[in-house]
Amino acid sequence: MKLVKTTYNRRSFLRSSALAGGGMMLGFSWLASCKPTPEQLKSIPKEWFDINGFLKIADNGMVTIMSPNPEIGQNVKTAMPMIVAEELDVDWDDVIVEQAPLNTDIFTRQLAGGSQSIRQGWEGLRMAGATARQMLITAAAAAWQVPANEITTKAGVLSHEGSNKTAGYGEMASAAAGVEIPEEVPLKEATEFTIIGTDRKNVDGPKIVTGQPMFGLDIQEDGMLTAMIVHPPAFGMTYKSMDVESVKAMPGIKDVFPIEVYPEGVEKQWSDGGGIATLVAVVGESTWQCMQAKKALKVEWETTSKLESSADHEEALTRLLNSKPKEAARRDGDVPKAFKNAAKVIERTYSAPFLAHNTMEPMNFYAHVTAEEAKLKGPIQTPEFLEKTLASRLEMPLEKIDIMMTRMGGGFGRRLYGHFGVEAAVISKKMQAPIKLVYTREDDMTQGTYRPSYKVRYKAGLDENGKLIAWHVRGVGTNDDLVFENRFPAGAVDNYLAEKHMLESNVTTGAWRAPRSNFIAGAEQAFIDEVAELAGKDPIEFRLELFDRAINDPVGDPETNDYDPKRYAGVLRLVKEKAGWTGGKNGNSARGVASYYCHNSYVAQVLDLTMEGDTPTIDKVWCAVDCGIVINPLSARNQIEGGIIDGIGHATYSQMTFTDGKPDQENFDTYNLIRNNQAPKEIETFFVENGIDPTGLGEPSLPPVIGALANALYKATGQRYYHQPFISERQVVG
Amino acid sequence: MANFNLNINGKSQQVDVDPTTPILWVLRDHLKLVGTKYGCGVAQCGACTIHLGDSAVRSCQLPISTVGDQEITTIEGLSENGDHPVQQAWIEEDVYQCGYCQAGQIMNASAFLKSNSNPTDAEIETAMNGNICRCGTYTRIKKAIKKAAASENA
The missing domain is CATH 3.30.365.10 (Aldehyde oxidase/xanthine dehydrogenase, molybdopterin binding domain)
Structure with a gap:
């Protein structure tokens, strides 16, 4: 245990009734939500006590925990309450989860985006549980006339060894609700966790499989x-x-x-x-x-x-890609000189189309x-x-x-x-x-905030030993500037130039799962694969050499470089070991590798595929992830698997095109989404265990897999894949 | 408008609607059985899958006038207590992410297992290809179907 001041959003720890005039969020939906078993009927509580804005405790020890953030399938509705329950020290089976309404008095950042719910919610959620636990202890200490620091808790039970007294949380809930918010509360050490880090099933699962109204x-x-x-x-x-x-x-x-x-x-x-x-x-x-x-x-x-067509976008993006921006986004060393002195130079251009979000619920x-x-x-x-x-x-x-x-x-x-x-x-x-x-599906697909269309050109220079000495990236997107100038390999190359342009368009665009990363990661990782090949080096070893450089002798201020090279290299080494990487073949399968850092988490993947004619079968994807502490491994793996399938699907099959301003695709008969038989046959995920505070998982597994796929396709076919979608023919679905 | 008698989840139901109305919207708007989902309206995504007799059908393409007294089963009527082997397997494998498409996936899978109780991976893929999962839970869907088949055969 470590003591922490409860200064973080202290207002959250006031009772919700004190803020909202009572009854605001106390709807008890459990009975309405499923048929109670006889055991459950016995345990129906008579009274609930507001402990703070995040939770209430019933006289029988049941606990309702509010999940503050919107649930879009990332399963924060299970994970966020798990964090509260951990510090409250209750049995997960006694917890009921409810979706909180929008309430900016109690909750901060009730937003689902950028894979940030867990990362930014972590401290406040722990504090909400720990504060409530401390108030229960204070109430028990007063009732038993014993020192509070001698009281222990376990799974919803308060105990005092000296006087041999015990009480369930429910018995102390009424008194605890009247206790002042403590100034300081103990938080658990990671080694003391009993809920965090364990597989817990989606709290809405029974409702989902029986078709109850939720959407x-x-x-x-x-x-x-x-x-x-x-x-x-x-x-x-x-x-x-x-x-x-x-x-x-x-x-x-x-x-x-x-x-x-x-x-x-x-x-x-x-x-x-x-x-x-x-x-x-x-x-x-x-x-x-x-x-x-x-x-x-x-x-x-x-x-x-102007009524824009895809041909207009293509032409304008190319024109911008060929023009030099006024200012560089980042410049290290002397790039023109380095290219002049390079023994080998390679330049490649990559592109991707607009994409619609196509949530299944319009x-x-x-x-x-x-x-x-x-x-x-x-x-x-x-x-x-x-x-x-x-x-x-x-x-x-x-x-x-x-x-x-x-x-x-x-x-x-x-x-x-x-x-x-x-x-x-x-x-x-x-x-x-x-x-x-x-909205009809057609309304939804044709009035989008689409993933922008993109183009990027990379140029790399190698010395006579195959060492990367020069790197130039210039990217352009519709209503978006694409390039992250301080991401890898910035900081690992002496002569580095990043440039970006934006093409203005009246086609509306916006954030689409892992914005910008969802294209540039695949392009960069495919390019590095080609550069490594030109250098005559194994693609993993080539990357690790660059990470070594960024660790031991970083170019520029290491604080500027937007990644931790040790954690980056860590996931690459882990996936290398787990996949048994020895190069671009695994028996009859062709292999590709990629790694990427975005949304504060590190991911590396090895992808195996075989070709039947022109059709790839993805045999397996190995995925190593460093997102710090994993709250719920069961659903964390689900997020990783979903991101991988989403990335493979869109890069391979999907596109949104326009003719005179009108979307050419209006429904799933013309817009291809990945289908069951096109998904990987197997995905295996490995998490780095390091006790670092948690970061998000909704997005990070998607971007790199496109690179791993492109690299494996090359090994299988001898062709490099530069332009998405990689396979655009309509797959007939019955 | 016309009157129709429907046999849904073992119950007789009367509705007065335009004869062209697809069963999907009869279920959702008129009978408040909203477990059956709207996804595309053109039989491409499978979110609206129900059983007509023993067959999985796309309810968005099924006008009420064509149904007669055939037995309709929706996700709400697949089992009494949510304990159909396919529903249980879905929970055990923690299949879903957003959950929106899963009623259609479950209805398609349960009809498929009736016709093929011991399917191969390739047969599962072919049977499930008409059901889109935008979240990408396909590998879990396959595992859950295999688990359900094994439990039914045990």
Whole structure:
């Protein structure tokens, strides 16, 4: 145990009732959520006691822990409460988890993005549990008239050895709720953990497999109408007029009208990116009726800016790639001189298309806006920012706006951009009724905040010994500048130049799982593979030599280099050992290797594949990960596996293209997503054990696997793969 | 609009809807059985999979007028207490991430195992290829199906 001051977000440790006027988040949904067994019925508590904003304890010792952050499938709803439960020192079987609503008084950073929930939640979650535990101890000490420091806890039981007294947390919960928040609390050492680091099943699993309502699209409320939107058919077009009369008479249709989602003067947040100022709303009794009306509706659009095609993007990206930016993002040594003196020079260009997020649950949101208040619920990664925009758009104070977060049918960055929440609120206000806004798959795919399209060119120079002496990277993206100038191999090469450009486009783009890394990692790792080959060196040994340089004699200020070369080399050595790496072949399989650091975690992978004709079969992926302490290995492995399959899938099969501003792909009959038979036959994950504070896992396994795949494809086919998607032919699916 | 009598999860249900309405929206909007999911509306993703008799079908492409008195089973009716071998295997393997596609995956897998109780990996892949999982839980789905098959055969 170590003592820690409770200064971190101390306000969080006030009782929720003290902040919210009581009853705010005490809904007990356990009974409603599943059929209780006779044992559970016996244990139904009579009374709950608010200990702090994160948790309450019942008279029978059951504990409800709030999961503060949005759940998009990264399983923070299990992991975050595990951290609280660890420091509270309770039996996990006695814990009920609830999704917290948006409450900026109690919780900080209720946002799902950047793989940061666990990393940034870690300290506060531990403190919430430890503070509650300390309050229970204080209550027991007073009741038993013994010194608090002689009381121990284990699995929800308080004990005092000297007086032979014990009590369950439930017995002391009432008294503990009245105890002052301690100034200082002990935190466990990692060696004392009994919940953190153990496999715990997804707390929502039983609901998922029985199809219980959990998602935004599942919301049903009394008097609720369904709303859909019609958005411009092309980027560069805006609403002009429509013929509503024929459609208004269709069965079940209540109203059809244009909506000003973002009129002038609305204070927008960064999360409103991708939102269209004027849309058409179709409101009716049922989804199918709205879909029919949407199809029949004739809307006129006008062209207000350039209608861009993929050929335009390709041409503009190439033009920028061939032009020298005014300033370098980073420059070490004398790059032109080094290239002049190099024994060997290699230059390669890589590219990737726009991608849609394609969460399986299309965008949707429920809103009920009256003159007095706004109540919203639905799937959103950024509820706090949505609330701010709503306050401006509805001209309503923040405290009159309530946002509940539903479990999300995927996020991948798409639900960072909450314009659909604003749209739902504006439609509800106009209809003076509760509405559920539902996007069709086509609406969802064609009004994206897409992964930008990218191009990058690498040039490397080797001396006569095959040592890397010069490196030049120049990258460009649509609405994005792509290059991370201080990432590897910056700091490991004497002469280094990083340059970047951005191409402005009216095609809306945004964060897509592991932004920028999701392309540049694969390009860089494929290029390094080719450079290592030119140097006549094993690709792992070539990388390790560079990490040695960054460890022993870093170029530039080591603080500037955005990675820890020891941890980077660590995952590479671990995957080398676990995969039994001896080069680019493993029996009949071709092998590729890659490693990358992003979102504060380190990943290295070896990928084995075999070709049947033009079709690769991924036999196995070995993955080594350094994310510090692993909270829940079972779901951590799931995240790693998902990222690997996602990376392989998109790099191999997926693309979003445009003709005159109009997306060419509208649904899964033309947009290819990876299928069951295309996924790796096996994935094995190994975590580095080092006791370092935890970092995130939602993104880091995706970027490098694209490099490992490209390198294995080369070993299998003799061809290098520079342009994504690697295989673009439609795979017929029945 | 027209009246239809449906046989869903062993219960008779009456609805008054447009005859072209797909069963997906009858279930979700009219009967409040929202476990069956909307993913694409064009039979490409499998999220809306239900059983019609013993067969897995895409409910987004099944107009109510074509169903008659055939027995419909949805994820809510697959088992009484969520203890169908496929549901149990899903929990044991902790398959899901976001969970949205999994009702469709489970309904497809359970119909498949009825027709092939001891499938090979390749047969599982072929059977499951019409069900997209955007989170990438495919390797776990395969493991869970094998586990369910083994438990049913035990």
